[in-house]
Amino acid sequence: MNKVELRDRFFNRYKGLIRTEMIPYQWKVLNDEIDITIERERNDDSIPNEKSHVIENFRIAAGRKKGNHYGWVFQDSDLYKWLEAAAYTLREKMDEELKCLADDVVDLISEAQEENGYLDTYFTIEEPDQKYKRLWESHELYCAGHFIEAAVAYYEAVGNQKVLKTACKLADHIDSVFGDEDGKIHGYDGHEEVEIGLMRLYRLTQNERYLKLARYFLFVRGTDCDAMNSKHLPLAYYQAHLPVLEQDTAEGHAVRLVYLCTAMADAACETGDEKLLSACRRLWKSIVNRRMYITGGIGSTVSGEAFTLDYDLPNDTMYCETCASVGLVFFAYRMLMTEEKGEYGDVMERVLYNTVLGGVALDGKHFFYVNPLEVVPGKSSKDPLKSHVKCVRPQWLGCACCPPNLARLLASVEQYVFVQKKNKLFVNLFVECKGSFEIEDGILEIELKTGYPWDGCVEIKLNYSGTASVCLGIRVPSWSDTFDAEINHESTAFETKDGFIYINQVFKEDTIHLKLDMGAKRWYAHPMVENDLGKFAVTRGPFVYCLEEADNGKNLHLLSVEKQEPFEYEFEETLLGGVGIITASGWKAEADQEEEGLYRKSDSAVKKVKTKIKWIPYYSWANRGENEMRVWVREDNLC
């Protein structure tokens, strides 16, 4: 059994928060045991939530209690994601109390499951005759997918047989209802996810029916069938405007699109389907080359939480949902499994260290749904077009998809470090960990030691018990202009290709040292990104940086930096839990010039003063109360 153990200081802090804060806290929320402020993510009277009621819905569906369903129709998935996060936490370190809770949850879920395998508390309780009749909005298969993912994770973590049995019963039920065959429903869920669950269940059980069913759902999408008989939203919102093989651009609801892509890449990886892989590549390019923020955020508009069009990346009205970033990590990792290209790891790292981590407060108890690149508190409160953009992370969200999604990703972050393909092993992320992999006739033990993400030195210790030649690929991030690599303290001309360096040999006890370029860097956007023209962003290592009012005063848009100005870097142990900060000398235009009028004939009157500008990593913003923030900073060209 391949296994990876995380030993990373940076991520273990988050794992600790998940174990001690997020999982217990979310448990209480799901049980309505905690007095929380549920923030509505929009000023929308149609949003019902004032408590969670998730566990209560299961109790009612299970017949343990009487009552009505309350909350969103897709809310069951909150519990499933919680279970999945708990599974990863237990896999890492057993905790009998948590296992007890999770086992009880499994019992409850299996009791809520109907005789024939159907599982969805809303329809079981409220509208049993409407099952599978409103696929575009019912989220029944979406929830099923989340349960199956959680079940696989929990089974793998603690060997609970009931959860696997319940998941298979559900999958078998779905398989009996949906499909090409006459008499079955020809349709698919408006929100992709079941396909991911089925692929995981297939990988665990090797039951071909689950692969076939996942492929059915993928390929029926966008064809003329009885799924989308709603005219409420454009078909592209559900990625239902075209068959997936004909989709060239990332369209519609961003979370849905990346979940679809994840499942497509999964299936392409398992089946070697070249057409499907080509579609994945095209959608990847559409996202990454034309529709992704520098933070890794996706979804340019709140309306439909959706992609808009190429290079349309407004920094203050966008959506950039945390869940969409979580999904993009999934997609990137599946592409890494499919193709040996460092680019996928580059994006995975960008998303993980910036929008994903930015989705949770340093205390592990407050969460962003929307991840802006520019915030002015007054505008969010006054301009209804920006009312979805919060300036501080709320405690819990009316639509609570993001917090447990984040938790399940961060609780399993070590899964994303390596990819093994037969005798090849790829290192994608630089986190301290120890892994062991069965490769050919031996076990390869691999240990990463590093001060990453703040320091760029990575030591990789290898110990191989076999006699076969193993190909080790190590990603060199594209942001690293230069790198040094040594094996056993000797420089070698490593083979490099597509963002990886390769060492192909019979390993014994070997040590590789990699040193990345950790200079702070300026980035410019493609000139078609109008909002970023004339501006730059700063990164260092995997982190995108931003300015906050707490460090730089109000009116961040008045700041500018000359093109040649150098950056300084310093690690501040006491700031924001310890962050590396970047400073540079810049200018601040004076704002108090009303007497010169709103419009004036010469800008020579714009006085500016020299000022020191300070950047913090984007993930750490909004941890010091409500204040302005911005990622893109104006660049001065001096005359």
Place this chain on the structure above:
Amino acid sequence: MNKVELRDRFFNRYKGLIRTEMIPYQWKVLNDEIDITIERERNDDSIPNEKSHVIENFRIAAGRKKGNHYGWVFQDSDLYKWLEAAAYTLREKMDEELKCLADDVVDLISEAQEENGYLDTYFTIEEPDQKYKRLWESHELYCAGHFIEAAVAYYEAVGNQKVLKTACKLADHIDSVFGDEDGKIHGYDGHEEVEIGLMRLYRLTQNERYLKLARYFLFVRGTDCDAMNSKHLPLAYYQAHLPVLEQDTAEGHAVRLVYLCTAMADAACETGDEKLLSACRRLWKSIVNRRMYITGGIGSTVSGEAFTLDYDLPNDTMYCETCASVGLVFFAYRMLMTEEKGEYGDVMERVLYNTVLGGVALDGKHFFYVNPLEVVPGKSSKDPLKSHVKCVRPQWLGCACCPPNLARLLASVEQYVFVQKKNKLFVNLFVECKGSFEIEDGILEIELKTGYPWDGCVEIKLNYSGTASVCLGIRVPSWSDTFDAEINHESTAFETKDGFIYINQVFKEDTIHLKLDMGAKRWYAHPMVENDLGKFAVTRGPFVYCLEEADNGKNLHLLSVEKQEPFEYEFEETLLGGVGIITASGWKAEADQEEEGLYRKSDSAVKKVKTKIKWIPYYSWANRGENEMRVWVREDNLC
């Protein structure tokens, strides 16, 4: 009787269009006699209109026909504004056919009026027991105000007694229902307008009750009374959050705010109420110094069609409703009547020549509701946050307030040229016209000859039959860096104050020549206007200029101009009905650089090519099909 006759080539083209196109066309629309495409101003299913039905509503209310009311609750005002425009057109030049139509309209309206004076087709037909019970949304007094305005105008134009009688009957009825007294309704309309109508009726009739009633409606606003018992919208939307004397900033629905201000200035002017005048000055400053676009547009957000906050002036999501600009002209003119400050005329001119004229196509048959400063057609169609921003003027609008509002302003544009105050006469606009004014013991005939707005030479011929000293004030626009002025071909050291030059003498036959600085000018926004930072706008004379794709190709945001680059001006007789165009040498960044990635480490790779850039006057945009447009252009600082 003071009288002004327009002889201006530029505005007479519009007057001709109103007479030959807009009035007949709108008449057919109001009568459902024309097959039109009614554009919805938003993607909002709640908007009912698929035909106008305005006249039909009156026929039903008058008992001539059976049926139901159809359309917006405030739609009666469409007909009133049409009648007002027709009145101005008839005042200028009698047209028996049009007068017949208008007389018939008056008959119809008076038949639709109830016995007690009540007039509103919706409530008469549909909900007679709900009269005045939903003041925040019913628009009953708003419509009344428009009728009274139209009635005064029509009476003054053709002497129709019935229209005046109907208006007085309506005003008397309102006076009997609303007021401080016990037993009366203590309230006011959610949409200001009746106050303006009452002030006009007071000026015509000198009946103090109308002034008192107008003042009642002004001062009861924002006090605790039974008007605003709705919680649907924030009180500031209706300017009902504070008593008007305590309002310091322009808040809420922009049209409502400027209508309120117009009435406040009217009342302040008539009564010399200093507190009211101070409030007008504060609101004026709030608009003009902090919340107005360079085009004179107001209303920064579609949501509530409202003001947002100081210096928040996004160029592509704003509202800038045509009606709001029409209202701002009204407010500015009332302030000119109240105070001798050229600034009011400057703003009036800016609004009139840019957003107001921009509201109508050169053919007189297509209209903008929303007047953006930046448009990319793909974004308007793809991003729902910009769906209210049309790229070409629709034929008619689901909510048809703007076209007839524009018509009534342009049909009476000569009214805004002069202000007379006892022995003082002010020239505010430079349009060819001939006016005669009773001043002291004689008649002052004044004739303006000019090639304005393209040429800056103005000849003012005076002929005074009296013996008194007359003070003539001529506005020198603040955009004119220099000016030359002569009287009878002799230079004199004219007294200048607050934007006017003054000539104080006993005029006989005298001629004044004024030469304004018609150089093309660069304007910069206050640095707090984030969206305009690093950009400039071009004006020449009263016109703000813009770039269009038709002249400059796609991706206008890629264009930039160096700071010192000179402008060239040329009049193009065959372009857009004859416009002065401005050109300069600039740069265009190359957009086709996908291989370099969405984010890149150096911007030295941004190739740009020299290009000639061409500006057209803003009012003339969108007359060559759907294409990009932008007002603010990036300024290059060369290194």
